[in-house]
Amino acid sequence: xxxxxxxxxxxxxxxxxxxxxxxxxxxxxxxxxxxxxxxxVPPASDRIVMGGIxxxxxxxxxxxxxxxRSDVQYVAVCDVRSGFREAGKTKVDDHYKNxxxxxxxxxxxLLARPDIDAVHIATPDHWHAIMxxxxxxxxxxxxxxxxxxxTLREGPLMIEAARRYSRVVSGGSQRVLxxxxxxVDQCWGGxxxxxxxxxxxxxxxxxxxxxxxxxxPPDIDWDLWLGPAxxxxxxxxxxxxxxxxxxxxxxxxxxxxGGGMTDWGAHHFGGATFxxxxxxxxxxxxxxxxxxxxxxxxxxxxxxxxxxxxxxNAGNLQVEGTPGEKRPAKPVPSYKxxxxxxxxxxxxxxxxxxxFRDIALAVNTVAVSHLGIIAYTLHRSLKWDVATxxxxxxxxxxxxxxxxxxxxxxx
Amino acid sequence: MLxxxxxxxxxxxxxxxxxxxKPIDDAIVASHGNAxxxxxxxxxxxxxLTTESSRDAKDFVCRKLMAIGTASSVAALxxxxxxxxxxxxxxxxxxxxxxxxxxxxxxxxxxALAGLSPELQVGVIGSLGVCRDEASVPALAGLLxxxxxxxxxxxxxxxxxxxxxxxxxxxxxMDAGATAVGSARTDAMLAxxxxxxxxxxxAEAMTIxxxxxxxxxxxxxxxxxxxGMLACAxxxx
Numbered sequence: 265x266x267x268x269x270x271x272x273x274x275x276x277x278x279x280x281x282x283x284x285x286x287x288x289x290x291x292x293x294x295x296x297x298x299x300x301x302x303x304x305v306p307p308a309s310d311r312i313v314m315g316g317i318x319x320x321x322x323x324x325x326x327x328x329x330x331x332x333r334s335d336v337q338y339v340a341v342c343d344v345r346s347g348f349r350e351a352g353k354t355k356v357d358d359h360y361k362n363x364x365x366x367x368x369x370x371x372x373x374l375l376a377r378p379d380i381d382a383v384h385i386a387t388p389d390h391w392h393a394i395m396x397x398x399x400x401x402x403x404x405x406x407x408x409x410x411x412x413x414x415t416l417r418e419g420p421l422m423i424e425a426a427r428r429y430s431r432v433v434s435g436g437s438q439r440v441l442x443x444x445x446x447x448v449d450q451c452w453g454g455x456x457x458x459x460x461x462x463x464x465x466x467x468x469x470x471x472x473x474x475x476x477x478x479x480x481p482p483d484i485d486w487d488l489w490l491g492p493a494x495x496x497x498x499x500x501x502x503x504x505x506x507x508x509x510x511x512x513x514x515x516x517x518x519x520x521x522g523g524g525m526t527d528w529g530a531h532h533f534g535g536a537t538f539x540x541x542x543x544x545x546x547x548x549x550x551x552x553x554x555x556x557x558x559x560x561x562x563x564x565x566x567x568x569x570x571x572x573x574x575x576x577n578a579g580n581l582q583v584e585g586t587p588g589e590k591r592p593a594k595p596v597p598s599y600k601x602x603x604x605x606x607x608x609x610x611x612x613x614x615x616x617x618x619x620f621r622d623i624a625l626a627v628n629t630v631a632v633s634h635l636g637i638i639a640y641t642l643h644r645s646l647k648w649d650v651a652t653x654x655x656x657x658x659x660x661x662x663x664x665x666x667x668x669x670x671x672x673x674x675x
Numbered sequence: 676m677l678x679x680x681x682x683x684x685x686x687x688x689x690x691x692x693x694x695x696x697k698p699i700d701d702a703i704v705a706s707h708g709n710a711x712x713x714x715x716x717x718x719x720x721x722x723x724l725t726t727e728s729s730r731d732a733k734d735f736v737c738r739k740l741m742a743i744g745t746a747s748s749v750a751a752l753x754x755x756x757x758x759x760x761x762x763x764x765x766x767x768x769x770x771x772x773x774x775x776x777x778x779x780x781x782x783x784x785x786x787a788l789a790g791l792s793p794e795l796q797v798g799v800i801g802s803l804g805v806c807r808d809e810a811s812v813p814a815l816a817g818l819l820x821x822x823x824x825x826x827x828x829x830x831x832x833x834x835x836x837x838x839x840x841x842x843x844x845x846x847x848x849m850d851a852g853a854t855a856v857g858s859a860r861t862d863a864m865l866a867x868x869x870x871x872x873x874x875x876x877x878a879e880a881m882t883i884x885x886x887x888x889x890x891x892x893x894x895x896x897x898x899x900x901x902x903g904m905l906a907c908a909x910x911x912x
Contacts, residue, residue, distance in 0.1 A: 474691060494734060
């Protein structure tokens with residue numbers, strides 16, 4: 265009997281396994297019309313089963329985007345605030361005209377569901393790393409809101425988890441491609457010549473919160489809201505999800521956020537690093553400037569490009585090119601599939617490609633924010649070793665790479 | 676100004692203006708590169724941990740010792756490890772000291788392990804993992820069979836942070852047990868395999884990967900194992 269060449273048969277089996285192993289295939293026992301699909305809605309077996317963790321200000325928007333897709337079956341919500349949880353469930357139930365959406369207080373219960381393929385995460389920042397890593401361990405693909413990390417140590421561990429389990433993990437800044445497109449086209453189109461520098465104006469840094477204690481209302485699981493952050497008494501302004509960073513919101517406070525440096529920094533540094541094509545890199549030096557009390561930074565990339573932060577008299581995303589040295593245009597990376605960054609994620613969940621804001625690119629972007637925060641905190645310049653993810657020979661700065669997590673939480 | 680800040684710290688509590696303590700932060704910044712000045716600050720901060728100052732005040736002190744603490748503060752911090760309200764913030768400083776290589780900090784974490792409640796043990800275990808403390812592998816290995824599932828899980832994850840050959844071998848003998856603990860063990864072993872492979876120990880890495888290829892493993896775990904085996908064999912997808 266003729267034998268098929270061993271290598272090609274073996275290769276096909278392996279490739280096939282690797283392509284399909286990451287996708288859950290649901291085959292219901294009772295074949296309902298919903299399961300069969302129709303001209304507008306794919307059959308159940310082709311829909312990505314999703315759940316949402318953190319259904320507050322940003323989470324509601326993410327939920328709406330995924331819920332509105334005919335190729336997503338939204339089955340569960342999780343939030344430590346019962347009001348958000350119930351509202352999130354109601355939204356899903358109303359959409360599908362049933363009462364089937366499950367709701368959870370504890371994200372671990374949602375992640376334990378074998379039927380869920382993917383989750384979107386929009387909790388406060390101090391939870392992102394733990395949830396992304398646990399989701400990968402549970403075999404889920406992840407869409408995680410920006411800023412994707414709270415410390416420098418978290419990023420490589422999130423990338424590691426994603427790669428270990430071949431998970432699609434997308435960060436969540438829709439602005440990088442959508443808000444800054446004109447600048448991106450200009451830079452990538454070559455008309456500015458070799459790019460020398462770009463400036464980002466963003467801030468402030470987050471601060472220590474010392475708000476007075478108030479009674480914990482019945483609609484929030486305070487211990488779970490705090491999670492890995494240091495214990496502190498409840499105060500509504502400590503955990504408010506408004507978008508301010510000057511106080512009165514969790515985005516203002518150091519235990520949960522990097523302040524504007526990470527919150528809007530994820531967008532602006534993301535747009536800047538994309539425009540000048542350094543998003544696959546991290547800076548190797550942060551130069552600290554203090555000119556009569558006006559503090560600003562210069563990040564130096566290995567290819568010589570400079571990224572300024574709050575440079576005096578410079579506008580946000582102001583680019584310095586090389587006039588007269590036009591370069592050939594480069595094709596601009598973009599979303600795959602339809603539906604913006606959400607469609608890009610769903611497309612990649614199906615195709616197993618890396619998304620536009622793959623976790624590695626997201627980590628590189630937010631690393632700029634964290635490096636900047638550490639430079640401002642220490643009031644000095646820093647050298648950064650990207651390979652080891654350390655400040656070489658700088659014990660003082662290396663202390664700030666991470667913070668101990670409150671028990672029982674660990675990465 | 677600095678003396679006023681330390682005075683304010685004596686009665687500092689939730690609701691107080693954190694700007695009252697800003698001179699301490701300013702002094703820390705100003706003391707960069709000056710070991711004597713920094714030592715003086717540390718010597719004023721650490722003793723506050725043994726006073727009747729509020730939890731909030733001690734929280735602040737631990738945050739500052741995270742930034743400037745040395746072996747001199749370890750004893751005062753270690754005393755807080757068995758206290759439910761302050762154990763985490765003691766680790767807030769000790770873990771970072773352990774990471775930058777202060778041996779007394781790692782020893783203090785190790786020494787505390789046996790005497791802690793399971794709830795607090797989990798935290799110390801996590802910190803030893805973050806420190807990648809190889810000396811704690813035997814103790815952590817012993818905790819893989821702890822009656823408390825959270826402790827066993829934490830020990831597995833910590834061994835996965837440490838990722839030595841001994842850590843891998845300890846994990847291999849672990850009874851997988853409950854799902855949350857089993858998932859931690861799996862992840863830790865895969866992490867060990869990656870590090871062993873990167874260090875050239877293909878044989879041991881392959882052994883680990885092969886152990887996760889059975890049909891009763893989740894698809895994503897089998898995928899990880901298969902990719903690992905391919906990497907051991909020097910092949911790509």
